[in-house]
Amino acid sequence: MLLFSHTPTNAEVIFDGSIHNELNFLKMEGSIDIKSDYGQINGSNLYHSFRTFNINKNETATFSGPNSIENIITRVTGAHTSLIDGILQSSIPDANFYLLNPSGVIFGKNASLKIGGSFHVSTADYIKMNNNDIFYVDTQKSKILSSAKPSAFGFIDDVIADISILENQDSLQVNTGKTISLIAGNIIMNNGSIKAEEGRINIASIRSAGEIEFAEEGIQAIPDIKRGTISMTNNSEIDVSGAGSGNFFMIGGEFILDDSEIVAKSKGNKDGGVTHINVDNFYANNNGNLRSEVTSNENKGGSIIIQAKNYVCFQNVSKISTSPNGSFFNVKNCNAGNIDIAAKSILFNNQSSINSDSYNAGNSGNISLIASENITFSNFSTIFTSTTDHGNAGHIDIQANNIYFTDGSGPGSQTNGAGKGGNIHIIAKDSIVLHGIDGNEHGRNITSYSGDGDYGPAGDVDIKAHNLEATNFAGIIVGTKGSGDGGSLNLEVNHLKLDNSVISSQSTAANNGGAAGQIRIGNKIIFQDDHSFTIAEPCNKISLVNKAEISTDSVSSGGGIINIKSRQLYCLMSSCISTNVYDGSGKGGDININDVELVALNHSHISANAIEGDGGAIFIHAEHFLKSADSQITATSERGNDGSVTIEAPETDVEKGLGLMAADFLDSTQWMNNNCNIHSLEQISRFTIQGKKAIPEHFNDLVASPPFILKQFKDKIFQKKFDYASQLFDSGDYENAAETFEKLISTIDISTHMDQYCAVVMYLIPTFQALGIHDKCFIYVDLILPKLENKLSELNSILIYNLIGDLYLSMNDLKQSVKFLSVALKYARASKHPTVLSIVMNNSANALYIDGKDLQAIDVFRSALRANPTIDNDLNPLPIDLHLTIQMNLIFAMTQTRDITNTCIEYQNAEKQIQEMPNSYQKASKLFQLCLLAQEIKTDFQTPIRKKYLTCQVC
Template identity: 25%
Template sequence: MFSKKSVFGVWVFIKIIGCHLLSPEVVWSQVIPDGTTPTPNPGSCLPSCTIEGGTSTPTNPNLFHSFEQFSVPTNGIVIFEHGPTIRNIVARVTGKNSSDIDGLIRTSSLNNNANLFLINPNGISFGPRGGLDIGGSFIATTANVIQFGEQGLFSTADTDSELALLTVDPTAFLFTQDTPQPIVNQSIAPNPDLPFLVDGLRVEEGRSLILLGGNITFERAPNSLNIDLPIRAPGGRIELGGVRNSSIVSLDINDDALSLSYADNTILADITINDTDIDVSGLSNNRAGDITITANSLSLNSSGLLSDSFGTENAGNISIRTNNFVTIQDGSLVSSTSFDSGTGGNIEVIAEDISLDNGSLSVTARGMGDAGRILLDAETISLNAESSIRSDVDSFAEMVGNVGEIRIRTNIFSLSGESRVSILTSGEAMSLEASSTVNIEAKDSISLVDRSSITSETRGRANASNIEISTPELVIDNSAISASVNEEGDDFSDATGQGGTIEIETQVVSLLNSAQITSNTSGDGDAGAISIRDAESVSLSNSIISTETSALGNGGDIDITTQQLTASAGANISAAATNTAAASAQSGNFTLNINQIDLSGQETGLFAATQGAAAAGLIALNSANAGEALTINFQEGAQISAATSGSGDGGRVVALVPEGITLTGNGSLSTRSTGAGPAGDIDIQTNGQFRVQNGAEVEVSGEGTGNSGMLDVIAETVVLNDGKLLASVQAGEDGNINLEIEDALILRGDSLISAEAFNTANGGNVNITTPFIIALSPDGPNGNDIQAIARQGNGGRIAIQANTLFGIEENKATLGNRTNDIDASSEAGIDGEVIIDTLQVDPDEGIDPLPSSLAAPEISQGCQTGSNGQFIATGQGGLPSNPYEPLSSDGIQEDIYPAGQTLPQPVSTQQTDTTETLIEAQGWNRDEQGNIVLLATTPDTHSSCQVTLNGAF
């Protein structure tokens, strides 16, 4: 496991020495110059030796040493002597052996701040006793060459360069070998001044420690003590870089801060950190430092990357960039924390794959400062085994800062094994506005399984952060996404901040096995809203989406837009106010923009409820797409319900779908009161058809002492096919049903429209306005009934305004009578009334009188009598000119002849008509001689009377 500062007694120091003196792996190598620089042989470095000489000039800030071999024996000390003007001490190894550092490397003047560069392309390792005691920064690298701007190179292969001409700071490291050699660190060396304090590799405050080579490994040495390896740069910078082949790595020296940069095409090597604390935390009131790791892959095992500030200065940043994977596991922690008024640092991890397996990333503000932010960017990101990513502002200070942002960019994001992403605000805020978000964007999918969570919480006056999720597929299995306002004291005033919102943009949402998406408040602040947008489907199985208030704050709203919503096995979507919620509070509202809702299970449904004095919210049902109807499928007693079981008002249900609404199956849409508060109304409006069928019910009820609600329907057509529209009341009032229908009310199967009163309550009213009521032959035992009945109270009133009623009439609606009845009776009270206002037809209305005089004949165009026209005289059997005149006799004129004499048959004689038909002139023209000629036009060729003229006269 990680640790921060490991402090041990003198017995630890003695035990370390004893272990390594007795170890057969003790290295006794010495420091041997190669003669290319004026560096004398220092002799044995046990107990110590001094490196003198080297190449430099009085005006050159660089001092160069060259060695055939450079190693520090166990418990030995190597001291680099230098003048006060030296800025950089550069030591190379030109031989074939690696450098094994199992003792102390020291510079002669800690106040001089000279940087020490150790370059050995054969490899560098730090043993358990390997340590540093230098004034400036320390750089160990297995590169072949150090570049000094345009002035030249300091190479381990070419030793003939003019070193005195290299007067600028080093600018780059060149790896010319195919496989750069590794760097290994096993140091648990004690602090040079405080031997009971284990410091490992350490530089002075504000300085940099850089390890740059091939693969880099931090691990415990065999037979060493079971303690973590520390590597420290208080308020400075620790940078680890691994390269795999020929590369150029740039170096920037900015005062005391040294940093590396890599070309985009650099092929990187692997870095493994085991049982190590890399710590750049600030001392006292000073700023914390930065940690940067660049590699092909990083494995962080039971280790820590720590950058904390303890005063007014800021915490530092931690940056990890790999080409392949980052694994943070076995209790490893990456943390940047501000414990006072300083701002927390940022954590950035960029890789192809990021895996946390019992690992944590944390940005925290424990004082008045703001927390930093966390940014993860990878192809896949997974959290397992109680891993966490968190941003906290948690302080007992009078004023606290803002919480930091968590931003995750990936293709696949998964949490399992009780892992969590969390953001927390508590204490007295300097800024009440929400300062950050949990923003997760996954191009393929997001999954939470096995009690994992994504949470946003406020326990103070600052607003909680929002949770924003964008992915094509979201799966939550026995896990949760939640936003909450939680009070910490004895009253609600401790948590006055507003809850964060949960915004999900996705195509598919699946909640399984007690999964949750929740937004709650137990304080003075309002709970945040939950919204799911642009989904193709949202499915819940034994899971919930809910908002809740149990205190002074209002519950959050729920807004879901999807093509299809499916809930089963006790799943529900709810907005609730508990019995401890204040009377001034209100539970949240639903807005559901959905084309199809499938609900299955007795405990399954959509619920807006209050248990106490607070008011319940609204359930609004709309179609997801313009031009499409809404269908709700119920099974096994599923419900859509707005209810009150306390003194608060019950919620309303409003369905506004222009294209049509269908409720089908065994279930109900209802508003209920089981307490003293009144039930809400149900308002259904559509320009199309409203269908209730196959056992579905729409009900407003007052089952306690509260009033029932009103059921109002406006539709083009209402069809009940074994469906019910119900209003009932036990002790209160109301419970009315109002139907305003443009075309027709159609009753089929065993349907019922009922306003029913129990006990001494009076029956409600049923008002129906429609052109037609059509009740078909019943299929069930009771028939299709319309009733407003009562037990001991008075019956209600049924008022019907319709043109015509078909198949239904006023009659006692008795169970099992299999008739279609209209009933407003009372069992023990006064019967109600049935008012049926039907259309009274007047046969004269709208009829124009027939003319009693003949019209003037039109002028004929001179049709010949030989055409196909006919004239038929019916004699005395014609109709009168208007309905009020008597019909004429159909008598027939008959000639009288003696008995036995037959009527002579007329003889038809065919005669030829020689009379020329005169044709009326229809126009005139002038011929070639100037004469006026009268013309006749051709009549309509479709007429049976035709005249054809080929000339004029």
């Protein structure tokens, strides 16, 4: 039934009379036929103009006209939003439909489209034709009704209405291969659906004057046009699936994808299209998903491209995926599409993910993430590519200024077939931070695996960054669980820190396992065409602490090779570097540590061991090599031949050997609980180490005052021999120092050259202490003590009494220690010699601390610092060493208090002074000790303030 009314109203369809004056205020209700006679035809375009255009529930508006019409172009000129809650259809085959209403358009629950061509709806002010003619909504502007084809939508100002699709599922769709376009200020989909099978969907949200043009490659807009908000919530869907998936293009400001999805499935014998989203910010939440799938043989799925001016944020199990969608048996040779994301910052949180998979000989797609600032994946969020047959897994490329993979999050690639695993490339201009999961050794961050079977090789992992830090069971693992070879791991970093974390290339198959890949670490690695490589530049620092690990271990195959080039390498607190083989006949891998200024091991090991096969080879080239007594370097085999351990030092080192670890670091916990262990000189590694043995004490306890000589000796021959022996001591070569000092002291007549005798004793006793030969110290104590009883005010006597007090302290005899230290302190105060007083006060404070008098010890340490002001280290380096010894003892004692601010200030002062020292063994050992103090402070003071103060240059 067709009703006519000229009564003005906001309901139904009302003509405005701009095309046919006699139709002004004509109202049509019910199921209506809007004939071409009510509009105007020019060429293949049919124009209509309405004051109001609404289609209510159970109503139909049918546009009719000759079959020659290609475009039905309608405008709504009244200031009323159009509500489409019925059927909008056209009886003209293949005609495209354009609906313009600057006051807004709402599609209700019952809205549906039945048109032969494409559908374009907009709140634009005009349509521009391809000959530049313009059809305005405002009837006071140009009245041109062009015969040219529409090419763009235009906005004259920033007052732009919205388009909403509310509770409409499966009805807003066009015929196969056709297009749906929504162009408005904001676009709101709440439980709404748009479908264009094998076609194209365009969505553009605009908030300023400008034009939107559709091109073959996407939506085009002027560069500085302002953009609005696009929201898809409450199970909304955009779908371009078909025999080959269609294309989806979006431009907007803020895009919200909440509990909704964008889908592009290729179901037939055609390749998929592209999903291209260009917005300012993209927020996906609560299973907000983008999916591109291929479900037929021999085809490629569509790609997904996201470009954001600012942020891309996926949270709460939101996903991006490209993959085949079918059983392993009926989907063959299908290649998944690529995924590319570019933004200022990218965040994936709370089990959100990016995946590309392939089955039955198809390749999975490549994944690229590029951010100008930060990329963050947290709380089990992942990036993953995989393959299950002859196809290859896609590559993963990640680039940003800073990259954070926390709570076990991060990228991975795996092959479970004959194809290759994907390579992972990660580049950070500044830092990469990895954080695992408390107590979870499987909380790894970056992985590349070949699966458990007769599969292809795993992909390589290449990482470049200024700093890389991994903590709390974090890790980078390349490995194989079957016969495929593990990938290689290449790290180009300036500073690498592993804290209770792992970098590993593994082969875990019990039998016939593939080879573990190589690990290469430097600041710059150059690869040649023949796959050879050169580590052209070293890292600045590599630190391994708290059970950290760099390994290429294997169960049955040969261990991989580790190549490290770094200026400083610290391996602390049960950490390790290993290329071990734990079963089978494989050979232990090789470890090469080259061109290092300092290698330091504390409670840690370097190993290249094997069971049936031969041990590997370990080669270390360093200017200084520091190793605690319980640290090990081994290259053994239980049933094969032992490997080799080669440690080389430059020609400029003392006796062409290695610097050994310093000085009498006292272990207070052993003093308080039990007697010190006496280390035998025979308890040395069973391997021949080319160079000298490093025999340090523990570094994370109180430190005795260093030896101090009052003056140069007139006897030049003695002075030369003494200087040589003291250099051995200063470099940590205690065995040769002990031998040289004993030879020298045997030539001294104590009755005539007491000053020379005292000087040698002041070095010889600390040397024996460092070697654990405490009993031998008393041979010289018994000889010299009677000679000093009547000369207690002399400085040499004070220093010897102080030395004996420390000797008793190291043997857990606190009573005797206090006896000698009290005498030394009394006469040191009387002497008014600042350095001697500081030396005695430091050892006395150590005794107070061991006696449980923490606060008194702290006061005495501070007094010792005031008594010994810092002296220019270029003129007199020894007092600087003394000053730092006292200062770090003070820091150690203060960790037992809650004075976080002052503890950290003292820490900073010590660090500054150490960094100003010339490069030397003493500087290295002090830095080493400072590193352990930093760990102690961080453990004792669990407060955010520590991050402000603790910036240890070692760790």
